[in-house]
Amino acid sequence: xxxxxxxxxxxxxxxxxxxxxxxxxxxxxxxxxxxxxxxxxxxxxxxxxxxxxxxxxxxxxxxxxxxxxxxxxxxxxxxxxxxxxxxxxxxxxxxxxxxxxxxxxxxxxxxxxxxxxxxxxxxxxxxxxxxxxxxxxxxxxxxxxxxxxxxxxxxxxxxxxxxxxxxxxxxxxxxxxxxxxxxxxxxxxxxxxxxxxxxxxxxxxxxxxxxxxxxxxxxxxxxxxxxxxxxxxxxxxxxxxxxxxxxxxxxxxxxxxxxxxxxxxxxxxxxxxxxxxxxxxxxxxxxxx
Amino acid sequence: xxxxxxxxxxxxxxxxxxxxxxxxxxxxxxxxxxxxxxxxxxxxxxxxxxxxxxxxxxxxxxxxxxxxxxxxxxxxxxxxxxxxxxxxxxxxxxxxxxxxxxxxxxxxxxxxxxxxxxxxxxxxxxxxxxxxxxxxxxxxxxxxxxxxxxxxxxxxxxxxxxxxxxxxxxxxxxxxxxxxxxxxxxxxxxxxxxxxxxxxxxxx
Numbered sequence: 168x169x170x171x172x173x174x175x176x177x178x179x180x181x182x183x184x185x186x187x188x189x190x191x192x193x194x195x196x197x198x199x200x201x202x203x204x205x206x207x208x209x210x211x212x213x214x215x216x217x218x219x220x221x222x223x224x225x226x227x228x229x230x231x232x233x234x235x236x237x238x239x240x241x242x243x244x245x246x247x248x249x250x251x252x253x254x255x256x257x258x259x260x261x262x263x264x265x266x267x268x269x270x271x272x273x274x275x276x277x278x279x280x281x282x283x284x285x286x287x288x289x290x291x292x293x294x295x296x297x298x299x300x301x302x303x304x305x306x307x308x309x310x311x312x313x314x315x316x317x318x319x320x321x322x323x324x325x326x327x328x329x330x331x332x333x334x335x336x337x338x339x340x341x342x343x344x345x346x347x348x349x350x351x352x353x354x355x356x357x358x359x360x361x362x363x364x365x366x367x368x369x370x371x372x373x374x375x376x377x378x379x380x381x382x383x384x385x386x387x388x389x390x391x392x393x394x395x396x397x398x399x400x401x402x403x404x405x406x407x408x409x410x411x412x413x414x415x416x417x418x419x420x421x422x423x424x425x426x427x428x429x430x431x432x433x434x435x436x437x438x439x440x441x442x443x444x445x446x447x448x449x450x451x452x453x454x455x456x
Numbered sequence: 457x458x459x460x461x462x463x464x465x466x467x468x469x470x471x472x473x474x475x476x477x478x479x480x481x482x483x484x485x486x487x488x489x490x491x492x493x494x495x496x497x498x499x500x501x502x503x504x505x506x507x508x509x510x511x512x513x514x515x516x517x518x519x520x521x522x523x524x525x526x527x528x529x530x531x532x533x534x535x536x537x538x539x540x541x542x543x544x545x546x547x548x549x550x551x552x553x554x555x556x557x558x559x560x561x562x563x564x565x566x567x568x569x570x571x572x573x574x575x576x577x578x579x580x581x582x583x584x585x586x587x588x589x590x591x592x593x594x595x596x597x598x599x600x601x602x603x604x605x606x607x608x609x610x611x612x613x614x615x616x617x618x619x620x621x622x623x624x625x626x627x628x629x630x631x632x633x634x635x636x637x638x639x640x641x642x643x644x645x646x647x648x649x650x651x652x653x654x655x656x657x658x659x660x
Contacts (some may be wrong), residue, residue, distance in 0.1 A: 197495075199497050201579045234606065351460060352462045398500045399502040399504065400498075405462075413561075422577070432464075
């Protein structure tokens with residue numbers, strides 16, 4: 168057996184849960200070639216996890232989905248868990264969420280199912296050091312760029328740690344069930360009544376939601392114009408309305424262009440609300456200027 | 457130019473037609489660094505500016521610009537030539553839609569100067585314009601579940617090359633061995649917006 172100094176620093180995936188992907192802050196800047204931005208859906212949570220372990224904020228970590236994940240850390244290192252709150256165990260011992268933990272070589276880190284929210288982030292000192300594609304290590308589930316969703320036995324190399332940092336910082340309260348939106352760019356494609364009703368309307372988060380879009384079920388957003396919209400560029404947080412009238416909020420893996428009118432765009436600060444909205448939960452829209 | 461607000465950090469410039477989109481994109485692309493814009497995304501009738509640092513200033517600047525006429529000389533363009541083997545399963549269907557022989561489909565495809573108007577659908581998938589409206593091609597009634605990478609295709613007023621294998625409803629007239637999408641290359645897409653494209657019969 169090799170000694171610990173010969174074992175490469177890595178994350179070994181023991182159980183990826185429902186869906187665990189590698190995410191950093193994505194690959195903006197390539198939309199003109201049809202390349203989605205990808206990146207952590209709850210970006211402030213990933214940045215916080217990275218700060219807690221002394222990484223650059225944009226370093227690559229893990230994004231789990233609802234059910235958590237189990238990994239082994241091959242070398243002595245430190246890690247932090249943020250985003251959706253969950254139980255965290257190291258070698259069977261409960262440790263705190265939202266704090267930095269030092270671990271021995273070979274430690275098993277168990278990230279439990281989310282108590283609230285959807286996506287939990289795990290940052291490990293040094294960050295995940297897979298080859299980057301177009302400047303990012305993020306998995307893009309629409310185009311397939313970047314590392315595939317993780318499977319049992321995957322080994323993710325870690326970069327050199329920057330500096331030791333142990334401690335914690337104030338972690339944000341879980342986002343509430345309110346989503347602020349700004350009308351436009353195609354609000355004029357909808358009836359005045361539909362636009363007025365949008366402010367305060369409550370929708371249920373559909374189980375069909377994923378990293379591409381948050382699908383909402385509730386009051387129909389009625390169109391005032393019937394013609395087809397020529398395909399146009401789409402932004403993160405665009406609230407697109409297909410013919411069903413049931414809105415879809417475009418999340419990080421969204422297509423770069425789309426052919427349905429965008430009634431509004433989510434306020435950037437509220438994107439984590441979308442990232443953490445559980446299927447079956449309610450979201451109330453608030454129109455802001 | 458008419459400009460629409462898109463949330464806090466983006467603007468949408470409206471254009472009269474694809475020619476104006478291509479001209480507007482060329483002008484904005486030249487000034488992208490100065491405008492401090494992360495993404496410029498041309499599409500069918502619009503150019504999206506996303507990741508705009510100073511939305512108010514850029515909006516004011518754009519609103520003060522005249523529409524960019526499509527017939528203006530956009531300056532030197534990247535030019536690529538793509539050798540095609542015209543063996544596509546839908547070559548006969550396109551000939552039928554155009555009421556010509558298959559050889560005439562090849563002649564039209566190889567003598568038209570195309571320009572990449574925009575990308576979308578998949579990384580590196582280019583929408584190339586140049587066909588006259590009268591030669592718009594209807595899509596297949598049943599999309600294929602898998603179209604091979606390198607398939608040369610037509611749909612509507614557009615020509616394209618599938619950059620990777622994917623489902624698709626375009627009519628396939630041939631194939632090329634030239635990769636149009638290589639994420640590790642610079643630029644990663646052979647057919648960037650604004651590129652002039654000529655298809656050549658690889659069999660001649």
